[in-house]
Amino acid sequence: MALLRTKEIRSMRPEDLKLKFKELSDELMHERGVAAMGGAPASPGRIRALRTNVARIHTIMRELELAEAKKKAATKAPVKKPKAKPKEKAEKKVVAKARPKREKAEKRAAARKPAAKSEEETK
Numbered sequence: 001m002a003l004l005r006t007k008e009i010r011s012m013r014p015e016d017l018k019l020k021f022k023e024l025s026d027e028l029m030h031e032r033g034v035a036a037m038g039g040a041p042a043s044p045g046r047i048r049a050l051r052t053n054v055a056r057i058h059t060i061m062r063e064l065e066l067a068e069a070k071k072k073a074a075t076k077a078p079v080k081k082p083k084a085k086p087k088e089k090a091e092k093k094v095v096a097k098a099r100p101k102r103e104k105a106e107k108r109a110a111a112r113k114p115a116a117k118s119e120e121e122t123k
Helices: 008-012 014-036 046-075 101-113
Strands: none
Touching: 014 046, 014 101
16 A cells, blocks of 8 residues: 555535545454454555555645634634733832841750759759
8 A cells, every 4th residue: 555645635615525534444443453463464564654654644634624623713712801900019128137047056065965954043
């Protein structure tokens, strides 16, 4: 099976494209089944050619679908959305610590040392 050229595919009607797509997909499924069962395919490059053809047809079908959607969108009147009012942002005061590593180290050191006993406790 020869590869279908893009010009040939584009010249087909959408109904013919769907039929050809279905036909090639079924054929590809059959070839894959034969290969999965361990049978030698009649022509080794057939699966690759079928995959390529299916991909080309699918791509062109999708392009046509997007073109139709674009035409529909162009015919519709654009809907104006109301402008959103800007929200008032509360000012956050960010207080940066002058020496965060040193403070952390001091806290760790204080946790390790036992608390100093007052004079009353020592008596």
